[in-house]
Amino acid sequence: MSPVTDQQLARRAGIAAFCLGLLCFAGGLSSLIVNGVNDLNSMNVTLGALDMVVCGVIIFNAGHR
Numbered sequence: 001m002s003p004v005t006d007q008q009l010a011r012r013a014g015i016a017a018f019c020l021g022l023l024c025f026a027g028g029l030s031s032l033i034v035n036g037v038n039d040l041n042s043m044n045v046t047l048g049a050l051d052m053v054v055c056g057v058i059i060f061n062a063g064h065r
Contacts (some may be wrong), residue, residue, distance in 0.1 A: 007063045019044025021052030 028045035035042050 011060055014056050014058075014063055016056070017052055017059055018056030021049050021056050023039030023056075024049035024052060 025046060028042055028047075028049050032039065032042040034044055035045075
């Protein structure tokens, strides 16, 4: 088994963060729809999940360089 490079680790971490971010975003969005737009907890979850998706993309792109 060959050793894993830093690029491969960065790509895997980026994909994991992106997928977890999408999962959290779906949960936050559904909670936002059910509870209404005025619910701050749902809004924070949704915005945090978007941040996680963006970070996942940035980490994945860093693995390509």
